[in-house]
Amino acid sequence: xxxxxxxxAAIELKWYRYWLDRNLFAxxxxxxxxxxxxVIPPPNVTGSLHMGHAWDNTVQDILIRWxxxxxxxxxxxxxxxxxxxxxxxxxxxxLRERGTTKEAIGREAFLKRTWEFKEESHGTIVGQLxxxxxxxxxxxxxxxxxxxxxxxxxxxxxTLYRQxxxxxxxxxxxxxxxxxxAISDLEVEHRDVDGHLWHFRYPLADGSGHVxxxxxxxxxxxxxxxxxxxxxxxxxxxxxxKTVRLPLVGREIPIVADAYVDPKFGSGAxxxxxxxxxxxxxxxxxxxxxxxxxxxxxxxxNDEVPPPYRGLDRFEARKRVVADLKAAGLxxxxxxxxxxxxxxxxxxQVVEPRVSTQWFVRIKPLAEKAVAAVExxxxxxxxxxxxxxxxxxxxxxxxWCISRQLWWGHRIPVWYCDACGxxxxxxxxxxxxxxxxxxxxxxxxxxxxxxxxSGLWPFSTMGWPEDTEDxxxxxxxxxxxxxxxxxxxxxxxxxxxxxxFMGREPFHEVLxxxxxxxxxxxxxxKTKGNGLDPLEMIDRYGADALRFTLAAGTVPGRDMSLPxxxxxxxxxxxxxxxxxxxxxxxxxxxxxSAERPQPVxxxxxxxxxxxxxxxxxxxxxxxxxxxxxxxxxxxxxxCRVLYGFVWHEFCDWYVEITKPALMGELGPDAxxxxxxxxxxxxxxxxxxxxxxxxxxxxxxxxxxxxxxxxARADSxxxxxxxxxxxxxALQRKAGAWGRxxxxxxxxxxxxxxxxxxxxxxxxxxxxKPRQKIDVTLLTGDPALRRAVESEQPMVxxxxxxxxxxxxxxxxxxxxxxxxxxxGFEAFLALAGQIDVDAERQRIGRExxxxxxxxxxxxxxxxxxxxxxxxxxxxxxxxxxxxxxxQSQLAKLNESLTQLPAS
RNA sequence: GGGCGGUUAGCUCAGCUGGCAGAGCGGCGGCUUUACAAGCCGUAGGUCGCAGGUUCAAUCCCUGCACCGCCCACCA
Numbered sequence: 001x002x003x004x005x006x007x008x009a010a011i012e013l014k015w016y017r018y019w020l021d022r023n024l025f026a027x028x029x030x031x032x033x034x035x036x037x038x039v040i041p042p043p044n045v046t047g048s049l050h051m052g053h054a055w056d057n058t059v060q061d062i063l064i065r066w067x068x069x070x071x072x073x074x075x076x077x078x079x080x081x082x083x084x085x086x087x088x089x090x091x092x093x094x095l096r097e098r099g100t101t102k103e104a105i106g107r108e109a110f111l112k113r114t115w116e117f118k119e120e121s122h123g124t125i126v127g128q129l130x131x132x133x134x135x136x137x138x139x140x141x142x143x144x145x146x147x148x149x150x151x152x153x154x155x156x157x158x159t160l161y162r163q164x165x166x167x168x169x170x171x172x173x174x175x176x177x178x179x180x181x182a183i184s185d186l187e188v189e190h191r192d193v194d195g196h197l198w199h200f201r202y203p204l205a206d207g208s209g210h211v212x213x214x215x216x217x218x219x220x221x222x223x224x225x226x227x228x229x230x231x232x233x234x235x236x237x238x239x240x241x242k243t244v245r246l247p248l249v250g251r252e253i254p255i256v257a258d259a260y261v262d263p264k265f266g267s268g269a270x271x272x273x274x275x276x277x278x279x280x281x282x283x284x285x286x287x288x289x290x291x292x293x294x295x296x297x298x299x300x301x302n303d304e305v306p307p308p309y310r311g312l313d314r315f316e317a318r319k320r321v322v323a324d325l326k327a328a329g330l331x332x333x334x335x336x337x338x339x340x341x342x343x344x345x346x347x348x349q350v351v352e353p354r355v356s357t358q359w360f361v362r363i364k365p366l367a368e369k370a371v372a373a374v375e376x377x378x379x380x381x382x383x384x385x386x387x388x389x390x391x392x393x394x395x396x397x398x399x400w401c402i403s404r405q406l407w408w409g410h411r412i413p414v415w416y417c418d419a420c421g422x423x424x425x426x427x428x429x430x431x432x433x434x435x436x437x438x439x440x441x442x443x444x445x446x447x448x449x450x451x452x453x454s455g456l457w458p459f460s461t462m463g464w465p466e467d468t469e470d471x472x473x474x475x476x477x478x479x480x481x482x483x484x485x486x487x488x489x490x491x492x493x494x495x496x497x498x499x500x501f502m503g504r505e506p507f508h509e510v511l512x513x514x515x516x517x518x519x520x521x522x523x524x525x526k527t528k529g530n531g532l533d534p535l536e537m538i539d540r541y542g543a544d545a546l547r548f549t550l551a552a553g554t555v556p557g558r559d560m561s562l563p564x565x566x567x568x569x570x571x572x573x574x575x576x577x578x579x580x581x582x583x584x585x586x587x588x589x590x591x592x593s594a595e596r597p598q599p600v601x602x603x604x605x606x607x608x609x610x611x612x613x614x615x616x617x618x619x620x621x622x623x624x625x626x627x628x629x630x631x632x633x634x635x636x637x638x639c640r641v642l643y644g645f646v647w648h649e650f651c652d653w654y655v656e657i658t659k660p661a662l663m664g665e666l667g668p669d670a671x672x673x674x675x676x677x678x679x680x681x682x683x684x685x686x687x688x689x690x691x692x693x694x695x696x697x698x699x700x701x702x703x704x705x706x707x708x709x710x711a712r713a714d715s716x717x718x719x720x721x722x723x724x725x726x727x728x729a730l731q732r733k734a735g736a737w738g739r740x741x742x743x744x745x746x747x748x749x750x751x752x753x754x755x756x757x758x759x760x761x762x763x764x765x766x767x768k769p770r771q772k773i774d775v776t777l778l779t780g781d782p783a784l785r786r787a788v789e790s791e792q793p794m795v796x797x798x799x800x801x802x803x804x805x806x807x808x809x810x811x812x813x814x815x816x817x818x819x820x821x822x823g824f825e826a827f828l829a830l831a832g833q834i835d836v837d838a839e840r841q842r843i844g845r846e847x848x849x850x851x852x853x854x855x856x857x858x859x860x861x862x863x864x865x866x867x868x869x870x871x872x873x874x875x876x877x878x879x880x881x882x883x884x885x886q887s888q889l890a891k892l893n894e895s896l897t898q899l900p901a902s
Numbered sequence: 903g904g905g906c907g908g909u910u911a912g913c914u915c916a917g918c919u920g921g922c923a924g925a926g927c928g929g930c931g932g933c934u935u936u937a938c939a940a941g942c943c944g945u946a947g948g949u950c951g952c953a954g955g956u957u958c959a960a961u962c963c964c965u966g967c968a969c970c971g972c973c974c975a976c977c978a
Contacts, residue, residue, distance in 0.1 A: 637916080
């Protein structure tokens with residue numbers, strides 16, 4: 001099998017089908033393996049996925065694929081969310097574009113249309129997830145409006161109702177005039193706006209003067225039912241108990257005293273509108289004031305106001321009221337005033353506080369359990385500091401308004417009997433009144449907040465309230481991965497409802513990531529139009545490149561900037577891996593088809609050389625590092641380590657080093673060892689990379705034949721993830737060569753240092769790359785000398801060296817380029833080619849650096865406190881480094897003095 | 903008004919329990935080296951926001967300040 005140029009589009013679909021055909025995403029039920037389950041944060045069926053979803057799902061897929069390779073019983077449950085408000089909003093918009101409304105077509109037709117919309121979005125979303133490569137078990141896919149999940153919703157509602165934790169009440173709620181529905185506190189966005197503070201005169205009813213009130217909302221004065229002052233406010237004490245004549249309306253309303261009023265703010269007298277302000281509503285209750293609602297549901301003024309204002313929008317009415325009061329000489333002054341205003345998250349309209357009958361969850365008892373679970377570590381938060389944010393909210397939690405005046409969602413399972421007034425709360429549909437037997441029942445028109453059903457997701461998806469094998473096996477789930485922006489909306493609700501109904505936390509860990517930003521650090525959003533489309537990026541660079549980029553930017557809790565150039569760069573990395581495989585494959589094929597065919601030997605049956613042992617040692621060090629980082633969820637570090645190892649150690653060094661051996665220049669043993677090692681390390685690296693880049697790793701895994709030259713039968717998905725102990729096992733099989741791994745690694749790095757030193761001097765001296773140069777290596781370290789000597793062919797090739805000599809002393813330095821490394825000096829025979837000035841400058845820079853470091857170190861070492869108090873190892877290390885630097889400095893200075901005068 | 907996070911190379915960002923400041927991109931110089939120009943070799947560039955403190959030692963821990971961002975919040 002040979003490989004063409006890397007073309008992601010040509011391989012990705014193929015392997016996704018392969019995984020599906022072999023049912024590799026399904027868990028191994030009954031296997032007894034440790035369960036590891038993730039439930040997907042169900043995307044809204046409002047269209048298509050954005051890059052944030054790609055990020056979230058990439059992280060989950062990495063964790064699931066890794067767990068699977070670690071031998072766990074891995075299950076990732078996919079699904080989607082009906083997203084009540086968001087979806088209804090989209091469909092209503094579509095209807096408007098076609099010149100109709102939901103009211104015109106009716107509830108039934110509207111729901112039918114919305115289901116169609118849902119199907120379409122769902123198809124798009126599933127297609128996108130598959131392109132991304134997610135290994136979800138599609139046979140377990142769920143939707144929040146499924147029959148099973150709807151049963152779970154009803155069970156929860158009825159249970160909480162019977163426990164006295166759900167109640168219906170007439171209260172002041174956040175009303176969205178855009179949605180014509182109540183919304184929860186969380187769905188209100190507060191924004192600071194530049195408004196005004198209007199001061200109006202309210203004439204006293206007895207004609208003895210007036211009271212000045214200050215307000216930011218003049219239009220609500222039409223619903224005023226009192227004026228309030230602070231009981232201790234001397235300015236107004238005499239007025240308490242009197243009445244004012246409400247301008248424009250004519251109503252006579254009392255002046256009351258209440259400690260709520262801040263005497264220092266505004267005029268110290270407040271107009272009270274119990275129908276349109278939560279504080280006024282509370283104050284009104286204390287003083288038995290009437291509540292007058294002066295607005296319709298769409299925030300236009302209703303018939304409770306004088307005729308001229310009826311039907312006006314609230315902002316129109318505001319202008320009108322101000323103008324009219326001014327005309328009447330009752331406007332005392334207007335001040336600019338900055339204050340926070342609540343906006344409906346979905347419709348963007350300013351939220352109107354409104355008195356209405358709604359359903360609420362008394363959430364505190366549930367919250368206490370969730371707080372306890374996080375406090376005692378049953379739920380771990382990554383990053384840890386998010387706990388503080390969580391507690392802050394949970395400890396100040398308010399009752400949750402769960403009814404929505406929408407059509408798309410779970411209908412509230414409550415029926416009202418017109419005959420006897422009974423309120424029937426039932427899990428199953430009710431056709432006759434349970435009280436009076438009458439048949440004229442009305443089901444509650446409202447639906448539940450969409451988060452009510454998604455709050456059940458970790459167990460409703462597993463079949464609750466049935467007692468299922470999935471629940472027994474996979475609840476609690478291992479980890480929940482999502483953005484910190486829905487910590488309260490969703491994570492907190494799941495924690496509360498899961499603990500309440502299942503008696504156990506829904507997940508052991510919450511892994512929170514941040515928001516996506518563009519190359520300028522700006523938040524990616526549709527409205528800004530600066531978002532990258534995941535599908536477009538996949539088309540352009542491949543899913544693997546996108547996934548690697550997202551993973552490499554994943555620091556728990558942190559936002560990520562995602563410039564397109566970074567995806568391109570990582571595509572290049574994949575291309576590198578691709579070409580490394582091509583290289584190895586080329587030699588495998590060449591040797592197999594040679595006169596005496598040689599398949600790739602098993603690693604334990606070859607005699608690995610120094611660099612074989614070095615790269616193997618590094619491979620397994622890296623494997624351990626990567627596993628450690630994955631455990632800590634530091635995906636960025638895992639990716640960085642893999643990238644550096646594969647590119648800069650394996651490709652840049654090891655592959656180059658093997659070339660003479662592969663060509664047979666070093667004998668058959670070396671050839672076998674090099675090929676076996678390349679084969680092995682590449683295969684293991686592909687496994688390490690697989691969770692991050694599943695498609696290309698699978699492709700290359702299959703391209704790389706087994707030891708007998710046979711094609712790979714099994715998916716890389718189910719190979720064991722490399723571990724350090726695999727090296728130990730290898731060493732046992734191979735005999736003793738593993739014992740000197742540490743010194744081998746050190747020597748290998750020294751040899752690399754020699755080559756780099758030679759290259760640096762060559763480069764700085766302007767020696768042409770093709771020109772061989774004679775090098776004399778001066779070293780007093782016999783081990784180093786032996787190592788370099790035994791690797792001479794490779795050193796000579798990679799250093800572009802003609803003759804390589806070793807000496808213990810070297811005095812005739814004129815005409816040589818000079819480089820210093822740790823434990824050696826290299827002299828390049830550059831006679832006539834040395835740019836003396838450049839050389840002097842280069843060495844001068846080295847001298848300065850070395851001297852600076854020496855000053856730093858010797859300062860430290862001269863300090864008795866350091867010698868006494870620092871750990872001995874640190875002191876010894878400093879000593880060692882200092883003496884190495886001192887001898888290096890001496891060498892540099894010597895070569896400086898020997899440079900000919902320019 | 904409360905709370906949380908950030909400030910590190912030209913840009914975007916890493917940097918685990920304190921012990922030599924890193925990557926990618928970009929810059930500069932040089933390469934048609936038989937896996938790869940989506941490449942190779944070399945290289946420049948940083949008082950780690952400011953001021954104190956703890957420590958033998960601070961980018962890292964503590965305090966204060968300055969900006970930037972986010973979350974929560976019923977002062978009209």
